[in-house]
Each structure stands twice: as structure tokens, then as C-alpha cells.
Amino acid sequence: MSTAQLTWTLFRKDVAIAARSREVLGFLVIFSLLCAVVFAFGFLREGRAAQEHVPGVLWVTLLFTNTLGLLRLYSADEEAGAWTLALRSIGGPTPLFWSKAMLQLGFSTIVCVVLWPAVAIFLDARAIAVHWTALALLLGLLGQALFGALCAGLLAQIRLREVLLPLVLYPLAAPLLLAGVKVTALALDGAQWPEMQSWLLLMLAFDAIAVVLCPWLFARAVT
Amino acid sequence: MPTADEGETAVLCARSVGWACEGRWVLLDATLALAPSSVTVVWGANGAGKSTLLKICAGLMQPDRGSVELSGRDFADLDPAAVASRVAWLGHEPALYLDLSATENLLLSSTLMGDPQPVARVLAALASVGVAVADCHRPVRGFSRGMQQRTALARMAMAPQSVWLLDEPATGLDADGVRILAHILDTARVHGRAIVVASHDFSFLGQADAWWQLRNGALTAGQPR
Amino acid sequence: MPNRHRTTPLLSWALAASFALCATAIGWVFWATPIDDNLGIVQKIFYIHVGAAFAMLLCMVAAAGAAVVDLMAPNEPVDAFGRAFTEVGLVFALIVLTSGPLWARKSWGAWWTWEPRLTLTLLAAFIAVAVIAVRGFAAGPRGGRKIGNALIVLAAPTAYLIHIAVQKWGGTHPQVIQGGGIANWQMRLAFWGCVAAILAVAFAMVALRGRVLRLQTTVADLQLERQAVQLRRARQQAQALSQTALAASLNTAPPA
Numbered sequence: 001m002s003t004a005q006l007t008w009t010l011f012r013k014d015v016a017i018a019a020r021s022r023e024v025l026g027f028l029v030i031f032s033l034l035c036a037v038v039f040a041f042g043f044l045r046e047g048r049a050a051q052e053h054v055p056g057v058l059w060v061t062l063l064f065t066n067t068l069g070l071l072r073l074y075s076a077d078e079e080a081g082a083w084t085l086a087l088r089s090i091g092g093p094t095p096l097f098w099s100k101a102m103l104q105l106g107f108s109t110i111v112c113v114v115l116w117p118a119v120a121i122f123l124d125a126r127a128i129a130v131h132w133t134a135l136a137l138l139l140g141l142l143g144q145a146l147f148g149a150l151c152a153g154l155l156a157q158i159r160l161r162e163v164l165l166p167l168v169l170y171p172l173a174a175p176l177l178l179a180g181v182k183v184t185a186l187a188l189d190g191a192q193w194p195e196m197q198s199w200l201l202l203m204l205a206f207d208a209i210a211v212v213l214c215p216w217l218f219a220r221a222v223t
Numbered sequence: 224m225p226t227a228d229e230g231e232t233a234v235l236c237a238r239s240v241g242w243a244c245e246g247r248w249v250l251l252d253a254t255l256a257l258a259p260s261s262v263t264v265v266w267g268a269n270g271a272g273k274s275t276l277l278k279i280c281a282g283l284m285q286p287d288r289g290s291v292e293l294s295g296r297d298f299a300d301l302d303p304a305a306v307a308s309r310v311a312w313l314g315h316e317p318a319l320y321l322d323l324s325a326t327e328n329l330l331l332s333s334t335l336m337g338d339p340q341p342v343a344r345v346l347a348a349l350a351s352v353g354v355a356v357a358d359c360h361r362p363v364r365g366f367s368r369g370m371q372q373r374t375a376l377a378r379m380a381m382a383p384q385s386v387w388l389l390d391e392p393a394t395g396l397d398a399d400g401v402r403i404l405a406h407i408l409d410t411a412r413v414h415g416r417a418i419v420v421a422s423h424d425f426s427f428l429g430q431a432d433a434w435w436q437l438r439n440g441a442l443t444a445g446q447p448r
Numbered sequence: 449m450p451n452r453h454r455t456t457p458l459l460s461w462a463l464a465a466s467f468a469l470c471a472t473a474i475g476w477v478f479w480a481t482p483i484d485d486n487l488g489i490v491q492k493i494f495y496i497h498v499g500a501a502f503a504m505l506l507c508m509v510a511a512a513g514a515a516v517v518d519l520m521a522p523n524e525p526v527d528a529f530g531r532a533f534t535e536v537g538l539v540f541a542l543i544v545l546t547s548g549p550l551w552a553r554k555s556w557g558a559w560w561t562w563e564p565r566l567t568l569t570l571l572a573a574f575i576a577v578a579v580i581a582v583r584g585f586a587a588g589p590r591g592g593r594k595i596g597n598a599l600i601v602l603a604a605p606t607a608y609l610i611h612i613a614v615q616k617w618g619g620t621h622p623q624v625i626q627g628g629g630i631a632n633w634q635m636r637l638a639f640w641g642c643v644a645a646i647l648a649v650a651f652a653m654v655a656l657r658g659r660v661l662r663l664q665t666t667v668a669d670l671q672l673e674r675q676a677v678q679l680r681r682a683r684q685q686a687q688a689l690s691q692t693a694l695a696a697s698l699n700t701a702p703p704a
Contacts, residue, residue, distance in 0.1 A: 009335070080317055085318045088303070090304055147602070157586075168582065171571040174571055174606075174613070178613040182616075202616075217602060221594040221598035
């Protein structure tokens with residue numbers, strides 16, 4: 001049994017559970033829409049919300065929704081002690097990490113697919129250079145899923161983790177947020193690759209660090 | 224106390240294990256050697272440290288003192304996955320995904336243990352612990368605690384590992400369930416497993432090979448009166 | 449019997465010397481250096497601000513190094529000093545974050561700007577708070593130690609990316625020391641004197657805090673050792689008692 005096969009087994013299990021209970025994903029989508037509406041209220045000027053707020057609203061809403069999702073990421077595993085079963089798999093704890101990162105990436109992608117058009121409609125944004133924003137969102141959500149799966153796993157056995165997760169995750173995810181907001185803003189202004197290149201490369205560098213460090217730290221520090 | 228000879232032939236051997244929590248020794252100088260084809264009972268009052276000892280033997284916790292060896296090799300030198308592939312552990316909780324059915328749970332855990340089983344074998348194992356065919360495909364969330372424990376026992380019955388550590392395995396079981404548990408342990412012993420049962424209730428264990436009382440953090444040979 | 453756990457005289461002297469040095473440097477700053485032509489009296493914050501920033505940076509880097517070492521191979525002294533570096537680093541980060549805005553208000557006209565170094569310092573302070581909180585709230589010292597170290601290891605490369613990101617994002621970066629450095633020799637002397645004094649204080653604080661943490665571990669170990677002796681004695685007594693009881697029951701047994 002390779003790590004990849006075990007990861008796939010665990011991921012399929014998580015998808016089956018998510019498909020059956022359905023509660024978490026549905027609430028995440030609703031929460032993200034609600035959050036965007038609240039932000040829009042905060043930015044209303046003379047009954048209209050401006051396009052310039054799209055990047056901020058989109059990325060901060062995604063971060064908040066991800067935080068909520070991460071707090072529930074390991075809940076099925078903790079419920080009846082199945083956590084130890086997955087940790088003590090024949091491939092060690094790493095397959096558990098990868099399966100959870102994949103699940104979180106899947107959840108946040110689905111949320112994003114609903115949220116992004118909604119934010120664009122709420123804030124009256126034009127659809128230009130959508131592909132650059134899509135690329136930035138993909139890189140951003142990947143990095144957040146990897147860091148998030150690690151942090152949520154590390155904090156799973158700690159009391160007050162609801163409070164500690166944002167405290168731990170937000171400073172670490174800051175580069176993704178800064179770069180993501182910038183790329184989205186540039187894309188809305190009609191900028192092209194040369195202007196966005198360095199920001200997207202920064203996000204790529206962040207993801208590369210996450211791919212290498214997170215599984216290693218998970219295997220070492222999660223008990 | 225096991226002698227040095229016993230330690231060498233043992234599959235799993237905990238040597239002078241100590242573990243402290245909040246400035247108190249839960250375990251101190253706890254020594255336990257497990258021979259193949261044997262059932263060992265660890266008994267003692269609530270809070271004596273039975274669960275802690277089993278978790279340390281399963282590699283889930285690191286001892287503060289002493290060491291645990293698997294066929295003469297220290298846990299510290301072994302990959303956690305290597306320990307997991309040799310030592311099966313059943314804790315207080317049944318370790319089930321409550322939204323999956325009993326069959327799915329067993330298929331998943333057999334894959335995680337590196338020994339994927341066909342559905343027919345899983346269904347047979349569930350039948351042998353008395354889970355009705357109609358219940359095999361229902362989410363285990365709807366099961367009673369006793370039925371969940373039976374499902375966990377079916378998983379143990381299929382476990383390929385040579386060392387079995389069971390923490391209060393009779394939790395929630397009715398008289399019939401306890402008989403099934405005794406039968407599973409007997410069969411496993413015949414097949415060469417080294418088994419430890421930690422419990423404060425041992426009505427189901429007339430035929431154990433060794434009895435150890437855990438008291439004051441250490442193990443002393445002796446059967447409860 | 450000599451008490452090897454008494455604070456060593458060397459450490460006490462180092463601490464006293466560092467505070468004396470600090471007092472002298474501050475005295476020098478306020479009485480012997482001229483008032484800056486452009487910024488006025490506020491410029492004097494600069495002497496403390498920059499020194500504190502150096503101390504913070506050194507502490508954070510050292511804490512990251514200690515975390516890597518301890519995660520690879522657990523080591524008690526390394527862990528104790530890693531914690532001390534994190535805590536002292538946070539203290540100096542707070543000094544930087546307090547003195548910075550006071551000075552910024554006067555020199556840049558705003559309490560806060562999203563300047564790279566400011567932003568990085570703020571986020572580093574948040575990360576240090578998170579690490580200290582996680583260590584405090586984890587069940588037992590073992591888990592918290594690993595998780596705290598993992599967070600620091602994760603934060604180290606991220607800090608570099610934050611720095612790049614904010615630098616690209618921030619636009620203008622107010623330059624503190626123009627090309628030629630500090631022209632006035634008295635200012636220069638006071639500046640380097642302050643940096644040396646604050647680094648000495650930081651070093652003394654880390655040494656003291658690390659020592660306290662190590663002593664706490666020693667005390668806990670000694671208490672456990674005492675408890676182990678008591679536990680073994682209780683076991684022997686219980687064994688002796690059961691043997692006496694056995695002998696008594698044999699003696700009083702009726703003749704067959």
C-alpha cells in the first residue's frame with residue numbers, strides 16, 4: 001500500500017461522509033454568501049457598492065469560510081476515536097494529512113465557485129481577465145488548504161482551538177492574502193501577465209514551501 | 224516480573240516503563256513481556272494506568288522512562304507505521320466513522336492496516352459477531368454502543384497484527400457479546416497472537432495465561448480474588 | 449553542600465553590567481547628544497527603537513533555529529532557550545511596535561503605515577503570541593512543545609515571503625538613515641552604545657529566562673524523583689504486609 005493509495009482511500013471515505021451528511025459544505029456555502037453580503041453592507045455608498053472592494057471582500061470571505069471549514073475538518077475522525085485508526089495506518093500519519101488537505105481544497109473550491117460570481121454581482125464588477133483571478137484563487141486556496149490542514153491537525157487535541165486556529169493561521173496565510181488581493185485587483189484593472197507575474201510567483205513559492213514542510217511537520221508533531 | 228529470558232522470546236516487551244502526568248507517576252517500573260499464543264490480563268482499579276500502559280505499548284504515547292521493544296527492537300528506532308503493522312490496538316472508543324456503515328468501516332480499516340479484505344470476508348466477520356445482515360449497510364451512528372463495540376471486535380477478529388492490545392473490550396457488550404469476545408480471543412490465541420486485555424471486569428476471562436495487577440504504577444503477578 | 453542551582457555570580461554581574469550600560473546609554477542620549485535639526489526631540493526614540501528591533505530580530509532567528517533543532521532531536525536546554533528567545537523576542541517586538549508609531553507620527557505624519565518592516569514586526573509578534581498561547585493551552589508540556597516548534601518552523605520561511613509581499617505591496621519605503629549614515633559623531637556613538645546596551649539586556653533576559661525554565665524542569669524532575677522513591681517504598685510495604693498476612697493465616701490454620 002503506497003501513501004498515494006492510502007490517501008485516496010481516506011479521501012474517498014471523507015467524500016462519502018460529506019456526501020452523506022451534506023451539512024458542513026451546505027453551511028459553508030451559505031455562510032460565505034452571508035459574509036459577502038455583510039461586507040457589502042459595510043462598503044455601501046449611496047446604495048451602491050463599488051467594484052474596487054471585490055478583491056478584499058472575495059479573499060477575506062474565503063479566509064473566514066475556510067477557517068470555519070477547518071474547525072470541522074477532522075470532526076468525523078474525532079467523533080468515535082477513528083482518528084487514531086487513521087494516524088496508525090500502514091503509511092503512518094502522512095496519508096491522513098494529504099487526504100484532509102485534498103478535502104479542504106475541494107470544499108473551498110466549491111465555496112469559491114459559488115461565492116466568486118455572487119461577489120461580482122453584489123459589487124457590480126466587470127468580468128475581465130477572469131483567468132488570472134482564477135489562477136490566483138487556485139494557488140491561494142491550495143496554500144490555505146495545506147497550511148490549514150496542518151494547523152487544524154496540530155490543534156485538534158488542544159482546548160480553545162476555535163480561538164487558536166485563526167491566531168495561528170492568519171499571520172501565516174498573510175502572503176497569500178496580500179498577493180491574492182493584489183492579483184484580483186490588477187485583473188479587474190485590466191492588467192496583464194508582466195504586472196502580475198511576480199505576485200503569482202510569490203503565491204507559487206508559498207505553495208511550494210507548504211507542499212514540502214506541511215506533511216513533514218504533520219508527521220512529526222501530530223499525536 | 225518477567226526474567227531476561229522471557230524478555231528475549233517475547234514478541235512485545237515493555238521494560239521499566241514510567242510515565243508521569245501533572246507531576247504524578249501514573250506508571251513507574253512497569254514491566255510486561257508478551258509471549259506468542261498467550262492471553263495476558265492487566266487488571267487494577269480505575270485510574271491505575273491500564274489505558275496509559277496499553278497506549279504506550281501501541282506506540283501512541285512515548286514513555287518518560289524505560290522502553291518498549293518489538294521483537295527486540297526499541298520503538299524509538301522503529302517507524303510508527305512499522306509498529307502499527309505489528310501491534311493492533313482497541314481503545315475505549317470503537318474507532319468507527321459513524322457516518323459509514325459497518326461494512327465500509329471494516330473495509331476501510333483493513334485497507335489502512337495494509338491488509339485489504341474482500342466484502343464477503345467482512346460480511347462473514349460481521350455475521351460472526353452477531354451484526355444482522357440488514358444492519359451491515361446502515362451507518363453505525365444508529366447502532367447502540369454494544370453493537371458498535373461488536374463491530375470493532377469484528378475488525379479486531381480480522382486484524383493481521385501479531386500483538387493485540389484491548390482496552391476494556393467488554394464495554395457495552397451483553398452476555399452474548401461477551402461470549403463472542405471470549406471466542407475471538409481464544410481463536411486468536413490459537414493462531415499465535417500475543418493478546419493483552421486491560422479491564423477491571425474479567426468475568427469473561429477464565430482461561431488467561433498470565434494475570435498482572437497494576438497498582439502503584441507497577442505490575443505484580445496475581446489473580447483477583 | 450554547595451548549591452549548584454544558585455544563580456551564578458557571572459550571570460548576576462552580566463545582568464547588572466547590561467543595565468548599567470543601558471542607563472549610561474540612555475543618559476548619554478538625553479544629555480550628551482544634540483537635538484536633531486529636522487525631527488526635534490522625537491528623534492531620540494530612534495536610539496531605543498533600532499536597538500530593540502535588532503534584539504527582536506536576533507531573538508526570533510535564534511528561536512527558529514532552536515525549534516528546528518528540538519524538532520529533529522528533542523533536547524531540554526535547546527527547548528528552554530528556544531522558549532526564552534520566543535518570549536524575549538515578543539517583549540522587544542512590543543517595544544518596537546510601541547516606539548515605532550510614536551516616532552512615525554512625528555517623522556512620517558501617521559501613526560502607522562503598512563511599511564514592510566512594520567508589517568513584518570506586527571505579524572511576527574502575532575506569531576510569537578500564537579506560539580506562546582499554544583504552548584500554554586496544550587494538554588501537557590509534550591504536545592505543546594512539538595506544536596509550538598512546528599509553528600515556528602512554519603513561520604520562518606513565511607516571514608520571508610511576508611517581507612517580500614509587503615515590500616512589493618507597500619510602495620514607498622521611508623528611508624531612515626540616508627546614504628551617508630549618521631553624520632554627527634556624538635549621535636553615532638550614542639546610537640551604537642544603545643544598540644550594544646539593548647542587546648546586552650536582551651541577552652541577559654534570555655539567559656535568566658532560560659535558566660528559570662531549566663530550573664522549573666529540574667524542580668519538576670526532582671519532585672518526580674521524590675515521588676518515585678515514595679511509590680517504591682509504598683510498594684515494598686504492601687508486599688511485606690501481604691507476606692505477614694499470609695504467614696499469620698498459615699500459623700492460625702487449624703491442624704489437618
